[in-house]
Amino acid sequence: MHLLRLALASLANRRFTALLTVFAIALSVCLLLAVERVRTEARASFASTLSGTDLIVGARSGPVNLLLYSVFRIGNATNNIRWESFRHFADHPRVKWAIPLSLGDSHRGYRVLGTTPAYFEHYRYGRQQPLALSEGRAFATDPFEVVLGAEVAEALHYQPGDELVLAHGVARLSLTRHEDKPFRVVGILGRTGTPVDRTLHINLAGMEALHVDWRGGVPARGGARIDAEQARRMALQPKVITAFLLGLDSKIATFAVQREINDYLGEPLLAILPGVALQELWSLMGTAEQALFVVSLCVVLTGLIGMLTAILASLNERRREMAILRSLGARPWHIAGLLVLEAFALTLAGVLLGLALLYLSILLAQGPLQAAYGLYLPFAAPSAYEWLLLGAILLAALPLGGVPAWRAYRQSLADGLSIRL
Amino acid sequence: MSTPLIELSDLGFAWPGQPELLDIPEFHLRRGETLFLKGPSGSGKTTLLGLLGGVQKPGRGHIRLLGTELGALSAAARDHFRVDHTGYIFQQFNLLPFLSVRANVELPCRFSRLRAERARQRHGSVERAAARLLEHLGLDAALLERRAAELSIGQQQRVAAARALIGQPELVIADEPTSALDADARQAFLDLLFAECREASASLLFVSHDQSLAGLFGRSLSLLELNRAARPREI
Numbered sequence: 069m070h071l072l073r074l075a076l077a078s079l080a081n082r083r084f085t086a087l088l089t090v091f092a093i094a095l096s097v098c099l100l101l102a103v104e105r106v107r108t109e110a111r112a113s114f115a116s117t118l119s120g121t122d123l124i125v126g127a128r129s130g131p132v133n134l135l136l137y138s139v140f141r142i143g144n145a146t147n148n149i150r151w152e153s154f155r156h157f158a159d160h161p162r163v164k165w166a167i168p169l170s171l172g173d174s175h176r177g178y179r180v181l182g183t184t185p186a187y188f189e190h191y192r193y194g195r196q197q198p199l200a201l202s203e204g205r206a207f208a209t210d211p212f213e214v215v216l217g218a219e220v221a222e223a224l225h226y227q228p229g230d231e232l233v234l235a236h237g238v239a240r241l242s243l244t245r246h247e248d249k250p251f252r253v254v255g256i257l258g259r260t261g262t263p264v265d266r267t268l269h270i271n272l273a274g275m276e277a278l279h280v281d282w283r284g285g286v287p288a289r290g291g292a293r294i295d296a297e298q299a300r301r302m303a304l305q306p307k308v309i310t311a312f313l314l315g316l317d318s319k320i321a322t323f324a325v326q327r328e329i330n331d332y333l334g335e336p337l338l339a340i341l342p343g344v345a346l347q348e349l350w351s352l353m354g355t356a357e358q359a360l361f362v363v364s365l366c367v368v369l370t371g372l373i374g375m376l377t378a379i380l381a382s383l384n385e386r387r388r389e390m391a392i393l394r395s396l397g398a399r400p401w402h403i404a405g406l407l408v409l410e411a412f413a414l415t416l417a418g419v420l421l422g423l424a425l426l427y428l429s430i431l432l433a434q435g436p437l438q439a440a441y442g443l444y445l446p447f448a449a450p451s452a453y454e455w456l457l458l459g460a461i462l463l464a465a466l467p468l469g470g471v472p473a474w475r476a477y478r479q480s481l482a483d484g485l486s487i488r489l
Numbered sequence: 490m491s492t493p494l495i496e497l498s499d500l501g502f503a504w505p506g507q508p509e510l511l512d513i514p515e516f517h518l519r520r521g522e523t524l525f526l527k528g529p530s531g532s533g534k535t536t537l538l539g540l541l542g543g544v545q546k547p548g549r550g551h552i553r554l555l556g557t558e559l560g561a562l563s564a565a566a567r568d569h570f571r572v573d574h575t576g577y578i579f580q581q582f583n584l585l586p587f588l589s590v591r592a593n594v595e596l597p598c599r600f601s602r603l604r605a606e607r608a609r610q611r612h613g614s615v616e617r618a619a620a621r622l623l624e625h626l627g628l629d630a631a632l633l634e635r636r637a638a639e640l641s642i643g644q645q646q647r648v649a650a651a652r653a654l655i656g657q658p659e660l661v662i663a664d665e666p667t668s669a670l671d672a673d674a675r676q677a678f679l680d681l682l683f684a685e686c687r688e689a690s691a692s693l694l695f696v697s698h699d700q701s702l703a704g705l706f707g708r709s710l711s712l713l714e715l716n717r718a719a720r721p722r723e724i
């Protein structure tokens with residue numbers, strides 16, 4: 069206790085260096101914890117991009133590929149699936165709901181998704197949260213109505229009532245535009261922090277109407293063209309879709325239905341469990357995530373080494389202090405203990421200040437982060453794992469403090485009572 | 490007369506790889522005695538004080554402090570023994586500038602249970618002992634909580650003396666403690682120091698090169714005469 073007070077008084081005497089050291093450690097601790105928190109939350113929010121869906125079904129390819137185009141709107145399906153196959157499984161006795169997904173068109177770089185009103189009813193993300201409209205309404209029976217994801221509306225400044233033209237294909241610069249069939253914005257979805265924000269949702273009938281007069285991958289010319297008014301009067305029943313989501317009446321049925329779909333004789337289909345595929349996809353990105361963690365660990369190490377440097381540098385000017393203490397009866401281990409305590413006190417102060425910085429930044433960044441990236445950083449007490457990290461940092465301070473302690477120990481043995489100025 | 494406080498016999502000491510620096514056939518200091526030891530630089534003064542403090546071990550011969558053979562003790566035990574029985578006043582006073590005056594004076598009692606115990610027995614508490622000593626040495630009580638670095642040279646000197654005397658060590662070693670003071674202040678300080686040593690019944694070993702002070706002490710010796718290794722070689 070007395071040694072601790074001595075160490076603190078000595079530190080207070082060098083408060084400028086000490087404060088800088090504490091601040092360096094605090095910043096590194098804050099960074100480590102922030103990375104850790106963002107990492108945990110990103111993983112959680114990634115895993116909850118899609119929830120409540122028991123099976124994703126598409127043409128036979130790879131699970132990650134299917135997940136990428138059906139949920140993340142990345143890449144393209146290799147094949148479409150027939151409407152009859154969708155109907156077959158939508159009417160399956162164990163299936164509670166089914167959402168067809170039809171992809172392939174875009175609007176200024178944002179993907180267009182053709183679906184049914186079931187999408188707004190059954191799609192769930194995060195912790196079983198349903199989609200909510202922030203403005204307007206969902207599309208109804210008119211095929212040329214579009215519901216925008218939050219980011220689309222914000223980035224392109226669309227309001228309900230605006231008209232927009234979709235482009236064929238998903239290239240950012242599309243040569244073929246569906247100029248003749250403009251869509252009207254009827255609703256804008258609230259932010260979800262998922263790919264839904266970057267999607268334009270239209271009725272499957274609308275998707276069909278866009279391509280009703282296409283033959284062999286190109287639009288019809290002249291008299292064969294069908295304009296929007298004519299299309300409205302037609303029976304717009306899609307023949308193919310890209311994928312569909314299934315909700316089952318019980319989780320237990322999942323594997324049986326999955327096997328049934330994979331063994332379907334009508335056409336080659338693939339059914340995947342979203343959770344499993346999401347984990348698989350995340351593990352692909354795990355390397356980057358771990359690299360980030362390692363980098364922040366290195367930053368902490370740098371902070372601690374900075375402290376070591378500061379203490380070592382102070383040793384020479386403190387030879388006098390040590391010799392005085394020795395002449396007053398301090399044993400060499402007192403001197404060593406003093407330095408270890410000093411390192412520990414600096415680190416402890418750094419850790420505490422780092423925690424304070426972390427909570428301050430969470431408080432400041434929580435809103436903007438949620439709005440921009442859909443990343444929710446909870447203002448919660450440190451998790452067990454975070455305590456473990458902090459404990460490890462404190463523990464690391466002890467051997468680090470041991471280095472100057474050992475030098476001071478040797479020094480004080482050699483100097484004895486002679487005080488060099 | 491009981492055993493002398495310090496007893497050196499046939500003492501020899503050399504730093505590794507160097508010729509013998511100290512060669513003292515015989516030296517003693519009685520209890521309660523005040524001794525002036527004239528020690529110009531190069532006479533082995535610092536080394537002798539290191540040996541008396543138990544920081545170094547003699548190469549040969551004996552050092553007995555209060556009848557205890559210092560060379561026979563372990564390094565840790567010598568450290569203990571030093572702080573229990575010896576108070577130091579240094580040339581530069583060597584206060585810890587970042588501690589308060591009071592904390593500086595109390596420091597030896599933090600490291601020596603014996604001295605803390607004695608301070609408590611005599612004054613009731615270590616804090617009281619420090620305040621009493623400083624008062625006796627003429628230091629204003631208002632300065633007690635000041636940082637040592639804020640004091641004048643004369644005031645620092647008194648704090649250093651109080652620190653050496655707290656807990657009544659049997660021996661006070663003063664190493665050129667007056668060289669920073671003018672003649673009047675020197676005399677006044679020495680009077681105070683003598684009085685306090687007498688009250689604490691401590692012996693005073695006063696090392697200085699300033700011969701003019703020698704008359705104030707009970708006995709005066711020159712380290713050059715004492716230490717055979719420091720005498721000029723006869724040609």
